[in-house]
Amino acid sequence: xxxxxxxxxxxxxxxxxxxxxxxxxxxxxxxxxxxxxxxxxxxxxxxxxxxxxxxxxxxxxxxxxxxxxxxxxxxxxxxxxxxxxxxxxxxxxxxxxxxxxxxxxxxxxxxxxxxxxxxxxxxxxxxxxxxxxxxxxxxxxxxxxxxxxxxxxxxxxxxxxxxxxxxxxxxxxxxxxxxxxxxxxxxxxxxxxxxxxxxxxxxxxxxxxxxxxxxxxxxxxxxxxxxxxxxxxxxxxxxxxxxxxxxxxxxxxxxxxxxxxxxxxxxxxxxxxxxxxxxxxxxxxxxxxxxxxxxxxxxxxxxxxxxxxxxxxxxxxxxxxxxxxxxxxxxxxxxxxxxxxxxxxxxxxxxxxxxxxxxxxxxxxx
Amino acid sequence: xxxxxxxxxxxxxxxxxxxxxxxxxxxxxxxxxxxxxxxxxxxxxxxxxxxxxxxxxxxxxxxxxxxxxxxxxxxxxxxxxxxxxxxxxxxxxxxxxxxxxxxxxxxxxxxxxxxxxxxxxxxxxxxxxxxxxxxxxxxxxxxxxxxxxxxxxxxxxxxxxxxxxxxxxxxxxxxxxxxxxxxxxxxxxxxxxxxxxxxxxxxxxxxxxxxxxxxxxxxxxxxxxxxxxxxxxxxxxxxxxxxxxxxxxxxxxxxxxxxxxxxxxxxxxxxxxxxxxxxxxxxxxxxxxxxxxxxxxxxxxxxxxxxxxxxxxxxxxxxxxxxxxxxxxxxxxxxxxxxxxxxxxx
Numbered sequence: 001x002x003x004x005x006x007x008x009x010x011x012x013x014x015x016x017x018x019x020x021x022x023x024x025x026x027x028x029x030x031x032x033x034x035x036x037x038x039x040x041x042x043x044x045x046x047x048x049x050x051x052x053x054x055x056x057x058x059x060x061x062x063x064x065x066x067x068x069x070x071x072x073x074x075x076x077x078x079x080x081x082x083x084x085x086x087x088x089x090x091x092x093x094x095x096x097x098x099x100x101x102x103x104x105x106x107x108x109x110x111x112x113x114x115x116x117x118x119x120x121x122x123x124x125x126x127x128x129x130x131x132x133x134x135x136x137x138x139x140x141x142x143x144x145x146x147x148x149x150x151x152x153x154x155x156x157x158x159x160x161x162x163x164x165x166x167x168x169x170x171x172x173x174x175x176x177x178x179x180x181x182x183x184x185x186x187x188x189x190x191x192x193x194x195x196x197x198x199x200x201x202x203x204x205x206x207x208x209x210x211x212x213x214x215x216x217x218x219x220x221x222x223x224x225x226x227x228x229x230x231x232x233x234x235x236x237x238x239x240x241x242x243x244x245x246x247x248x249x250x251x252x253x254x255x256x257x258x259x260x261x262x263x264x265x266x267x268x269x270x271x272x273x274x275x276x277x278x279x280x281x282x283x284x285x286x287x288x289x290x291x292x293x294x295x296x297x298x299x300x301x302x303x304x305x306x307x308x309x310x311x312x313x314x315x316x317x318x319x320x321x322x323x324x325x326x327x328x329x330x331x332x333x334x335x336x337x338x339x340x341x342x343x344x345x346x347x348x349x350x351x352x353x354x355x356x357x358x359x360x361x362x363x364x365x366x
Numbered sequence: 367x368x369x370x371x372x373x374x375x376x377x378x379x380x381x382x383x384x385x386x387x388x389x390x391x392x393x394x395x396x397x398x399x400x401x402x403x404x405x406x407x408x409x410x411x412x413x414x415x416x417x418x419x420x421x422x423x424x425x426x427x428x429x430x431x432x433x434x435x436x437x438x439x440x441x442x443x444x445x446x447x448x449x450x451x452x453x454x455x456x457x458x459x460x461x462x463x464x465x466x467x468x469x470x471x472x473x474x475x476x477x478x479x480x481x482x483x484x485x486x487x488x489x490x491x492x493x494x495x496x497x498x499x500x501x502x503x504x505x506x507x508x509x510x511x512x513x514x515x516x517x518x519x520x521x522x523x524x525x526x527x528x529x530x531x532x533x534x535x536x537x538x539x540x541x542x543x544x545x546x547x548x549x550x551x552x553x554x555x556x557x558x559x560x561x562x563x564x565x566x567x568x569x570x571x572x573x574x575x576x577x578x579x580x581x582x583x584x585x586x587x588x589x590x591x592x593x594x595x596x597x598x599x600x601x602x603x604x605x606x607x608x609x610x611x612x613x614x615x616x617x618x619x620x621x622x623x624x625x626x627x628x629x630x631x632x633x634x635x636x637x638x639x640x641x642x643x644x645x646x647x648x649x650x651x652x653x654x655x656x657x658x659x660x661x662x663x664x665x666x667x668x669x670x671x672x673x674x675x676x677x678x679x680x681x682x683x684x685x686x687x688x689x690x691x692x693x694x695x696x697x698x699x700x701x702x703x704x705x706x707x708x709x710x711x712x
Contacts, residue, residue: 027448027449029447029449030449049451049476049482050479114440114443115443115444115447115449116449117444117449117450117451117482118440118483149471151474151504151507153475153478197479221480222480222481222482222484223480223482236479236480236481236482237479237480238478238479238480239477239478239479239480239513239514240478240513
């Protein structure tokens with residue numbers, strides 16, 4: 001194999017692939033990035049056996065000789081990073097690969113490409129197609145609510161539910177639930193729900209996309225594929241059943257109030273300043289025309305922040321873990337959110353726009 | 367390597383053959399048996415048989431019930447090189463003494479992803495008797511409700527070291543030491559000399575793995591030197607021999623644990639040497655382990671006083687015990703040579 005390329009052309013793709021390459025040392029071949037030539041350019045791929053990423057690079061790459069090669073991820077990423085901008089030449093030589101710059105030459109020992117795991121095809125038949133920024137936005141608004149390293153493995157991922165007219169993403173760690181929905185224009189057959197590991201979705205965010213670019217999604221029984229113009233991410237799905245999240249969304253909310261997101265976020269953060277790790281709770285007191293966020297701990301003191309709101313219902317006092325409020329208030333972008341509650345002992349709901357909903361369990365206030 | 371290349375272990379082979387032909391493969395097995403008799407090889411071959419592209423066990427194909435693999439299709443090759451996405455190993459050989467929950471975690475994580483090439487997901491834990499109680503317990507949930515397609519295999523030399531809660535949930539498959547002649551033949555096939563193969567087969571107690579490990583460390587030559595030195599032990603050189611022994615065990619040793627392990631090996635060689643002498647003296651029937659240095663054995667057996675050999679063997683066993691404690695190893699060895707000299711040279 002022989003390539004001539006501008007350093008910049010390959011660097012970004014290679015680094016992205018290298019970040020997916022497995023750090024698990026039990027399978028050393030995974031610490032490589034695979035580069036293979038196509039008719040127009042090259043495809044750069046890596047996998048940790050959970051997530052696989054493939055990026056096609058066309059511009060700035062000239063294929064002089066067809067072939068494929070495995071390159072040690074961190075070393076070659078380093079070479080591309082440290083080399084001065086300009087043209088580089090990569091060539092397979094006996095038992096390795098040679099990378100030549102204007103004033104430099106590297107000989108890198110490489111492994112046999114046959115050892116590399118099978119990679120998904122770059123061509124997929126998508127089940128649906130949505131704007132990349134919509135999907136990334138939905139992931140951002142749900143990913144924070146997933147459980148981290150739980151042994152209830154299903155909670156470590158994000159649930160994808162695709163029906164004939166909506167795409168729904170849901171995540172929960174057992175104490176809160178985030179649900180983002182998107183109306184689909186094109187109606188397709190209903191697919192079985194799938195739990196996608198968060199890692200695949202955070203990589204998705206880093207895929208280079210153009211403005212207004214679409215992502216194609218394909219769901220198989222054991223895998224999911226996301227494809228953009230230049231890249232493909234596939235991921236194995238998580239085993240297990242997602243809890244029936246629709247059932248925990250409360251419906252009989254009698255106390256509803258609209259609040260400016262920024263103000264509430266700021267108020268919660270201020271009140272949280274005087275909480276401690278042992279007593280991490282803020283109190284939201286709702287009374288006509290006023291919402292007070294306060295905290296009180298015997299060790300550190302008291303805080304109180306008042307917000308003006310339009311509210312005329314019954315008063316309510318309810319406690320929350322401030323982190324659970326800050327997470328959601330930071331993730332959504334709407335100017336105004338709606339807070340709904342019924343009793344201090346029952347879950348509350350935060351809505352942002354018509355497509356986003358967040359259920360959070362309250363804390364018992366003493 | 368393929369299934370038929372696994373020596374012995376007829377019982378295990380028949381067991382899985384039966385399970386497979388009746389399509390009743392379980393999801394949790396414990397392979398119990400001494401180190402180095404083929405538990406790991408067997409687990410690998412079993413995994414290959416499940417994924418082998420020419421195999422009878424692929425889904426959709428009616429099971430013809432042969433437990434074998436081709437060892438040449440991409441699936442087999444990748445299992446052989448540890449690169450198959452659905453076959454995961456937890457190796458604890460080099461890590462700390464016990465496996466923590468955190469170490470065991472990646473293996474479990476892999477079981478909870480849907481299979482990449484499916485339909486199985488195999489997880490194999492080497493030296494499972496070194497799982498900490500907490501790590502073993504963390505497996506329980508998986509064992510209670512195994513994810514679909516999971517196959518978990520624990521390899522353990524000491525079955526009793528596994529908590530009862532784990533043991534009781536698995537099917538135990540026993541692995542046995544191999545006959546001495548089989549081990550000898552295997553070693554010869556690996557290119558070891560006849561004398562060396564015979565000696566290692568004798569002291570490895572039916573474990574080709576252990577025999578190969580000794581051979582790799584150049585153990586045979588080490589043993590020859592050792593026997594030579596102890597056969598010529600005298601009042602003038604005993605301390606020198608002890609020092610040489612200590613120095614040689616320490617060479618290339620990473621830490622005192624390793625040095626201790628090597629010293630224990632050296633003492634084992636000596637035990638076999640004096641065993642041979644004892645055998646000759648008592649005119650008992652049996653094969654000399656140190657046939658390659660038979661002259662020395664015979665000469666010494668005539669020279670030693672009656673009762674001395676038994677005492678030397680007792681001293682060696684005691685030395686072994688002393689080395690297991692935090693004793694001054696150098697001193698223990700000096701005492702050993704002194705005592706042997708006192709018994710052997712009047």
